[in-house]
Amino acid sequence: MILAIETSCDETSVAVVRDGAILSNVVSSQIALHAEYGGVVPELAAREHLKNFPSVARTALVEAGISAANLDAVAATQGPGLPTALLVGFKAAQAMAFALRKPFIGINHHEAHLYSPWIGDFAAFEPNVSLIVSGGHTILARVDSELNHHVLGSTLDDAAGECFDKTGKLIGLPYPAGPEIDKLAEQGDPKAFDFPRPLINDPGDDFSFSGLKTSVRYFLRDNPDLLSDPKKVRDLCAGIQTAIVDVLVTKTIRAARRTGMRCVTASGGVTCNRALRRELEKACKRNGFALRLADQKYCTDNAAMIGILAERKLSAGAAITRLDAEIEPGMAL
Numbered sequence: 001m002i003l004a005i006e007t008s009c010d011e012t013s014v015a016v017v018r019d020g021a022i023l024s025n026v027v028s029s030q031i032a033l034h035a036e037y038g039g040v041v042p043e044l045a046a047r048e049h050l051k052n053f054p055s056v057a058r059t060a061l062v063e064a065g066i067s068a069a070n071l072d073a074v075a076a077t078q079g080p081g082l083p084t085a086l087l088v089g090f091k092a093a094q095a096m097a098f099a100l101r102k103p104f105i106g107i108n109h110h111e112a113h114l115y116s117p118w119i120g121d122f123a124a125f126e127p128n129v130s131l132i133v134s135g136g137h138t139i140l141a142r143v144d145s146e147l148n149h150h151v152l153g154s155t156l157d158d159a160a161g162e163c164f165d166k167t168g169k170l171i172g173l174p175y176p177a178g179p180e181i182d183k184l185a186e187q188g189d190p191k192a193f194d195f196p197r198p199l200i201n202d203p204g205d206d207f208s209f210s211g212l213k214t215s216v217r218y219f220l221r222d223n224p225d226l227l228s229d230p231k232k233v234r235d236l237c238a239g240i241q242t243a244i245v246d247v248l249v250t251k252t253i254r255a256a257r258r259t260g261m262r263c264v265t266a267s268g269g270v271t272c273n274r275a276l277r278r279e280l281e282k283a284c285k286r287n288g289f290a291l292r293l294a295d296q297k298y299c300t301d302n303a304a305m306i307g308i309l310a311e312r313k314l315s316a317g318a319a320i321t322r323l324d325a326e327i328e329p330g331m332a333l
């Protein structure tokens with residue numbers, strides 16, 4: 001029985017897992033708080049975690065039907081993430097482990113995303129090429145076996161989610177703009193406006209999205225009246241989304257072909273995007289690859305994925321983390 005805590009960004013989440021099953025996964029989102037500022041304000045996020053943590057943890061224990069005394073271990077995100085936000089969950093977890101005299105395990109947030117497509121079905125695990133797409137990161141990794149992976153490429157500048165959020169801000173959409181663009185794009189013409197697809201023909205596995213953002217900025221500067229026409233806004237959203245999805249899908253499939261993998265997985269907040277899910281499905285089908293997408297509820301940040309990875313690491317004999325270990329805001333995958 002493991003209690004897991006995730007506070008790396010703007011979601012306060014606590015989960016209880018046992019034998020691969022998720023007994024509870026409580027997520028308290030701060031999106032409304034940060035929307036006013038157009039992005040996550042680290043200091044506010046940390047204060048909000050402090051405020052919400054006790055009730056989120058209590059609810060997670062109640063929903064799991066256990067008390068803290070039943071726990072066998074405590075886990076928390078160690079990095080990467082916002083330093084002050086990480087500190088809240090990581091130190092709370094260490095304090096709990098100390099008080100309960102149970103092992104503590106610090107978890108890499110990206111590694112938790114990487115294995116989240118297999119939650120509930122690790123028996124079906126197969127080697128894969130994995131795309132992690134969130135607000136802070138865009139990573140392609142090769143996963144040779146469980147808990148054995150390495151990074152093929154990552155973004156050189158903005159992450160895919162950041163590109164959704166920043167271009168959406170230029171259009172005047174509320175933060176986070178990713179889900180808004182997703183909605184509007186569904187009724188737009190993806191061919192009406194053509195935007196660059198950075199590094200799409202580059203043989204490497206790195207991404208770059210800042211040029212796309214800049215090209216949307218210049219496009220709006222040169223077409224200032226466009227934003228008053230709802231149809232054109234929908235077309236614009238479809239154009240931006242198609243450019244991002246095109247790059248993500250093309251590079252993921254190319255990496256899978258090159259590495260000889262027969263399975264593709266995807267996780268992270270942007271994996272909620274309907275066009276991305278659809279296009280990955282089509283491309284994998286065309287190439288004869290199995291596709292495994294993280295369940296929608298485990299795409300955005302959550303403690304269940306932290307708990308499941310901690311459980312698998314503990315049962316694989318991984319070293320437990322010292323109670324005086326520190327957070328690692330820049331932790332690499």
Ligand code: KG4
Pocket residue numbers: 009133134135136137160161162164165176177178179182268269270271272273274299300301
């Ligand atoms: O994984 P996540 O919850 O947090 C980070 O670790 O960053 O991802 C949040 C990101 C935001 O940039 C948000 O705009 C994006 O995921 N996102 C989406 C959609 N839902 C969330 N982007 C495009 N389409 C969506 N439906």
Ligand code: ZN
Pocket residue numbers: 109113134268269300301
């Ligand atoms: Zn994340």
